Amino acid sequence: MWQVAWAAALILALAAGAGVAQDRADLSPAEARQLASTLLDAGDAAGALRVADALIQRDRGDFAAHMLRAQALQDQGRRGSARRAARTAYRLPASAEERFGAAYFLAHALARDGFLTHGQLWLRRAAQTAPDEASRKAVARDYDTFRSRNPMLFSMSASVTPSNNVNSGSNASSFRNPGIPWLPPEIEIDDSQKALSGYEAQLAAHLTWRLKPSATRMTALHLRADRTDVFLSSEAKALAPAARGSDYDRAGISLGITQKYRAEGARSVFSYGLWAGHDWSGGGNLSDTLRLTGQVERPISDRTAFTVSGQAERQMRLDSSARNATLTGVSLGLQHRLHNSDRVNLTLGWRDTSTESPGLRNSAMTARLDWTKAKPVAGLGFEAGLGFEWRDYPDSPYDPVDGRQDRRLSLDVAVEFQKVQYMGFSPRLEISAERNKSDVGLFDQRNMGVQLGFRSAF
The missing domain is CATH 1.25.40.10 (Tetratricopeptide repeat domain)
Structure with missing residues (x-):
């Protein structure tokens, strides 16, 4: 006392x-x-x-x-x-x-x-x-x-990406005449359509509001927004004086509702969602979209899970109604955790784009392998991905006889500096390389970029 x-x-x-x-x-x-x-x-x-x-x-x-x-x-x-x-x-x-x-x-x-x-x-x-x-x-x-x-989830990402091809331009100087009689056998590609170097500044935000869940269902409302501003290098400005970085700016916003369902005692998880969005390109309205998604995930073992996903999307183009398109696709995924806890994901997919515009009508097959290192090495986290896509444009006006075929190979490696943190965020450096080999030289592309951004450590 x-x-x-x-x-x-x-x-x-x-x-x-x-x-x-x-x-x-x-x-x-x-x-x-x-x-x-x-x-x-x-x-x-x-x-x-x-x-x-x-x-x-x-x-x-x-x-x-x-x-x-x-x-x-x-x-x-x-x-x-x-x-x-x-x-x-x-x-x-x-x-x-x-x-x-x-x-x-x-x-x-x-x-x-x-x-x-x-x-x-x-x-x-x-x-x-x-x-x-x-x-x-x-x-x-x-x-x-x-x-x-917390019913509200909010995430934001920002990054800067120097690239040798910010406009998705061609690396060829000309392409074969598709049969236009008054043009030469080889048509020269305009400088503004060639690959232009520079950098992209990207900002994205995602807001999710989760409704009160039940024993078997969880429903959420989503708001997503992203913007990419493009800045041309001095070399690109000299190559194409009429081009402006703002010509390649992109932005998008979308609203969605998603739901997850798992019956009591069941192992499979069903997910489905409905999204509506609007996109801008070059400072002007590009399209309105409506998308329906669905997925089934089922664990095979303690370390392996299998997923089947599908989606259908309707694009209403605001620049030309002839470019309106309907996209349908399905993908199969296999996620596996190795004995050292590293994660490996394999995804195979198919997609069809149906449209009145022959230059846009195509079908595609994709494959991607992703690896994520579970434990950091000397304070560094590692991720890597390898992707391949084969795309067929059967009615391409650039090759009315055989159509146009693209083969795209991509590789990206990311390093996260986990020992360097600010308010729980660590810098992340991603190096990506992409090569699109096309039968039409106008679409023959190479792109290499280095992206610097931040990721939450928790």
């Missing part, structure tokens, strides 16, 4: 303005902080609050006193005041470890009051000042918990 008696004496002395904490060694700031902590442990939040207030009156920059005040207010149920006290502590000049404590306190205080999205933001601030690996793991674990409880 001596702690309580000491607390009472201290509080009375401070309230009377006697300055005991300054004049007596047993009432030093450090001992007063210890006393406030002892009172909190004993359940005397009111006494701890008076001690903390007295300490703050003596020194408004006392970080520990502000945090003690926040905890005392929290214990009294004064949650809004507790959060304000913790924010005041966070803004004070303090060590990284102290700022971590304030941010972590705030994150959980906000989550307890239902402000999960705001709590996730403060967890990211806590991650920025986490003093050790154990603290970072605690932040990641709590972030997953907050995210699972």
